Each structure stands twice: as structure tokens, then as C-alpha cells.
Amino acid sequence: MNTLLKNILHNSKQCDILVEGNKFKTIAAANTIASVDAKVVDCSGLAILPPFYNAHCHAAMTLLRGFADDMPLFKWLSEYIWPTEAKLDDELIYAGSRLAILEMIKSGTVFFSDMYWRRTNTIRAAKEMGVRATVGVTIAENLDSLTHVEENFEFLKNHKEYESDLVKIAAMPHAIYTCGAKLYERCAQVAQDEGLVLHTHLAETAQEVSDCYAKYGKSPVALMADVGALGKNFVAAHCVHIDENDMRLLAESGSTAVHNPMSNLKLASGIFPMAGAIKSGMKIALGTDGASSNNNLDMHEEMKIAAVLAKVNDPEVLPAEMALQMATRNAALAYGFDAGEIAEGRLADCLLIDMNNERLVPNYHLISNWVYSADSRCIRHVMCNGKFVMENGRVEGEEDILAHANSVVKRLV
């Protein structure tokens, strides 16, 4: 099924946009695309923008949203998060993943990178709901009640069985405090052999960095260089505590860092060194982290807070256009799909936003309004891979997803 978006605002001009299959086929001036075999959508009063791609998430943790807040990290993990996570079974992970995807679609996100457990349930949820996902095989030797290292490597070798056009598998060693250097080497090797993304938590806290120096005599990023992890397929979440040499290593290898500003602030991890990171030329994407440390999955919030946090030191370092790119195309490129830009030939992912929302008035600069003023209420329709996953604010099956989540959490608490 093709779709013709009639009379839509794109780059300050009224356009017609033809979506053929899963791609933007033609972008032309309004009323210049001759009649085609396509569903015609009247987009008067709407503008088209790229949707968000969430480069670091733990989707099923939406079930722990608001469960424990306002306490130090270790107490939060050991007394609340870990004991509760141990109770998560297949049904809970499926319900939590669906709730997360619903929330992401409603706030304009059509891709997430997921690091969690019982991954087949998240894969199922993503496939059913029509969004893109890179679902991780989470690997950790110190959390062995939850992971089974050999089974995980088996799964990675059979990744094609589980994948689809939209859903991919990645190797996700959890962190340097739960995986040794040898295990990272093995993960890097399998990722290279199988053409997979390699994703990990890295340099999230000052403690992690000082422990790494104590154990290995080098920084977490330098350790990643040693084990052969760095490269175009390497995506490191957080990178809050990195120095100039780390930035150079990440930049030269074509690796991507994922900035998760809300989570880093809320968990007292620190503030990502945006100015230096941009100057180094390293690739930067944005993520929400899990809903238990945020407590939502709203990429728009991350984009705005990333932009203003950077400005407190230098108002010119991260303009709106660059913040938008971090929240959209940079993550697509890191995870290996050609989207995040409204352009002919790109994958047809987009948001149609309501230019009559008061937060977009007046409209001097749409991107500025979008980054600094909008919120999820501005989003009317969401398209992923040529298909609408939200129309007029509604996602198919949303009542059922909410009822299921509300019902299963009774087993958690």
C-alpha cells in the first residue's frame, strides 16, 4: 500500500510526499504529484519531521516506573530494583515491552535499542506493534541467575531466526563491572563475525572509571579499544566520565556514544561532556534509559534537556538542528538503517505534527519550536516503515495494552 501525504509542510514549503512501500519515493511541491495508486491523506495544517530513535533503553522496566525514587543508587538497586526484577517472567516482560512501545509511539519514537532479559518477549511485542528495534542478547557473568552465557552466544549465532525487516539482534555485554575483558573480546568477535551491533554500558559513573583504572590500569574506553570492541558497530551508553583521549578513541573508530541526560541526572551519575564530545568529532545519539530511572521514555524530553544542558556552558555548542539529529538520524546510522531524515530514498519513518498546537505558534523556526517548545501533544500521526502506527493520537490495541500492564503488575508488588 502506498500513501500520498497531500499538502504537508516540509522544510518551510507546502509539499506532496509519496510513500511507496517502505520508502519516501517523491517529495514535490504541493499538488504536483499526478494521481497515483495510493491512499491519499490530507495533511493541511500538519508538518512532517523525522521520528525519534531511542538509542538506549530497557523497555520492560516501564513496569517499575515510579516504584522507587529519590534514594541513592545502591539502595535503589539492591533493595528495590534487583529483588523485583527477579520476579519478571515472560508474561511480565511481554506486557512491559508493549507498554514501553505504546509510550514510545505516543511520544514519537519508532525505534528502540533494548538491553534486558527474556528477549523473545520484547521481540514479539516489537514485531506485533510494527516498530523498529534492536533487541540485545544481554551478557553478564556476574549476574548468572539471569544470564546463561553459552546459550546467549548460541542465540547470537542464530540471530537471523529471530530477526525481521524491522527487528534486529545485537550483542550486549552489560558493563565492565559485570563482564571481564575476555568476555568482551568474545562479544566483539561474535559481533564482527555476525555483522551485529555491539552495545554496552560504559563510563556511566565516576566509580566505574576509578575501579577500571584500579583493575586494568586504563579507562573504560581504552579497555574497549584493547578488547577490539571499538568500531562503527560499537554503541556505548552513557560515556559520562570520558576524557579527551577517550573521545579521540571513540571518534577515530567511528563508535557512537549514547547520551541519556535524564537518567544521568536522576541517578546522580553526572553530566555528559557535550562540548568536548562534539569538538572531538565523535558520533553522539540520545537515549532514555529505562523508565525506572527517568521515569518515562520520551525522547523529546531527552532532546530538549540535552540541548539546554550543553548550553549552560556554551550557548552556541549544540544548536537545535544538531540536537534533533542526535535524537533521530545519528541513532539510525549507529544501528544500521537509513532513516531519520525526510528525503527521497530514505526509509519512510515520520511524524506529522499539528501546526495549530499553541506551542508551535508563532512559527519563525519550526525546528527551534520543535526542539525547545513542543511536547508529545503536538504529534498527530506517527509512521514507521511506510505504515501508520499512530493515527489521530490513537495506537491500535492501546486499551488492551494498558489493561494487561495494570493487571500483571499485581504479581510484582
Added chain:
Amino acid sequence: MNTLLKNILHNSKQCDILVEGNKFKTIAAANTIASVDAKVVDCSGLAILPPFYNAHCHAAMTLLRGFADDMPLFKWLSEYIWPTEAKLDDELIYAGSRLAILEMIKSGTVFFSDMYWRRTNTIRAAKEMGVRATVGVTIAENLDSLTHVEENFEFLKNHKEYESDLVKIAAMPHAIYTCGAKLYERCAQVAQDEGLVLHTHLAETAQEVSDCYAKYGKSPVALMADVGALGKNFVAAHCVHIDENDMRLLAESGSTAVHNPMSNLKLASGIFPMAGAIKSGMKIALGTDGASSNNNLDMHEEMKIAAVLAKVNDPEVLPAEMALQMATRNAALAYGFDAGEIAEGRLADCLLIDMNNERLVPNYHLISNWVYSADSRCIRHVMCNGKFVMENGRVEGEEDILAHANSVVKRLV
């Protein structure tokens, strides 16, 4: 007209709430309020929360939303903001104030403190739209094309002429770099004589503080103490650069500081010292500042970012309940009205929020979900002073307000 809110979630219990005139008269268990002469509103699936009170704003600057971003403060002011502001006439201020109030209502705010020019237009807009406002008489000797000091003091003495139940007048000397100590003394005196709030920008930037030391040999807060400004009616916007002695002076005098985190980050002013401020016992409210430095008027964003910014240094210093209080009741008390709490006898201001919004699921702790996860899409109805100003997401006259704003800005640029 009285209103009976039937079967509404309040403090984790299903309740009936009777609003009589402009106050919460009775809060009782669901289905226990006998039939009364009231409009009955079925609130199943909704929770009641206090609305936001915006303690520092320049409402009509919504007309400059997105007009100039991502540049240093002085260039922003001198090349973009000031030349454009000089063109603002009565109609533009009225249109901008209405747009601001519309945006505030839609995001759950029913009071704003406004410091701007041509104030009668803002007073008119607030009265027409049924919200609370404290509208400032902005006083500055160095901006004399815009202000006329003697006329302003005349206006302050006649404040009752312009006031209503919901709209009050305040003395607002602009800042210590536009008003001398003598002028502050005079403002403090008239505020005391007339029973008015005294509101000013204070200690917003490091430059302002070092200039103040150079000129007066003391900090901006200490200067305020000298001119007799401090006291229960004193509300100081920003206070980013204050030391322990400043905090003690503010706390002991019962003054209120207004934290505007988005604007302070975006304009590179710095970060409010929340931990020390809380420890000192000083009163703290939240504000959005103007839409040209934010770029919206969404108090929910300010509340969340205030909470997580404080946590980056100490995850326990500002729990969700306290952040909510800063965004609600603290501003009401600073500006002298008894609201911001859903309790019998308080003014009937409230939000009715949709418990079926995915961002409020699961519901372990509603206040945590509200502060850390929600956005404006969760708000179904907004009540101010016993009357609905938004019902089912709609504000009366909103199309006209947007059309008017879009039309008048053509004269600006």
C-alpha cells in the same frame, strides 16, 4: 454554580469533592455526598492534583518564541530581542498574553506572575480567560523609552482600580543593573504601603553579582536587605548566584526565590544551588521565565528538570513531593492566595488527570508518576477558582487566540 466531582482519585482514595463557589467545600469518600444543588461531573478514571502556579514569566514574549536561539546572551538581547520588543504595541501585547495564557492553561497552569510592558493588555487577557495573575508594574530607570517611572508609581497607588478577585498588581523593579538603590527603596516602600508583592530579577548571572560587588561592595541579596526589600512579600527571580549568607538573609526574612531552570540553562546563566537553598530553609517556587528563553511556558517541564538537576549532586535532596510543592503551593503563598493544595477550605484550583494515560501506568506512586513521567497530554480538565477553564482538552476561544497571534506577528518581523 457549584460542582460535584464524583468518584475522583484523591490521595489514593476514590472520593467525591464538592466545589462550592470558589472553594473546595467537602472532600468525602465516593458516593457519600448526598444530592446537592451542583453540576455533577463523573470523574471515573481521573485523579485530582493541584495546578501549577508560574512564579516568574514575561507572558507576551510568547510572540518571540523561537525568534532567536543558540547564541550568546548579549547578542541575543541587543541584536534580536530589544529591537523587536520596541515594536510591541497594545494589540501585540494583548495577543501575546492570550497566547501565553492559552499555553499555560493547556499545560495545567492557572496563575502567572508577569513582568512586562503595556500591562493593561495583559490584565485584560487574564481577566477574560479566567486565570489568576499578578501583573507587574515594571520599573526601570535605564530603559526609559519603555517605562515612565512617575506614571508607574501613580499606577501602583491606584492599583485597586485594575485589580479583581483573581488579578493583582505588584511592584516590579526590573533588576539591579537597570534600577539604582534609591529606586529600589522607593519600590519597597510603596509595596509595603499598598500591601503589594515586590518582584525583581536578582543574582541571575555571575556578571551581575561581580558588578554589584564593584558598585555597592556587597551581594545583590545583601543590597536588597539594605534597601528594605526583603520580607514575606518579596519574590526574587533566579537567585542562581547566591552564597550561604544570601540564603540566610532570604530565609530569615521569609522572602521567596523563583528557580527557572530551563531559562538558566538555555541562557548559560548557571544552575540554582538547590541543596544549599533547601538546607537554609528559604522559600522556593518555580517559574518558566519568558518563552523566548525557554521556549515554552510548561511548568511541568520546570518541575521535572528542577528535580533531576538537584539530584545530580544528591539524589535525596529534592523528592517528588517537594518539587510538586515548589511548582504549586509555594508560589501561591508567595503571591498571597490560599491555594495549591486539594483540601477543604482552599481555593478550588485543580487539574483532573487521566489515569489511563500510558505515562501514569503502572501507578505505584501517583506523585512520582506525575513529577517524573507525565506531560501535558495527561491533563483532561483544568479548574481555576471553581470554574473549568479547560474541559476535555479544550479552552474556549482557542482557535481565535491562535489566529490572532499568527496574524499580528506579521507586523513584528
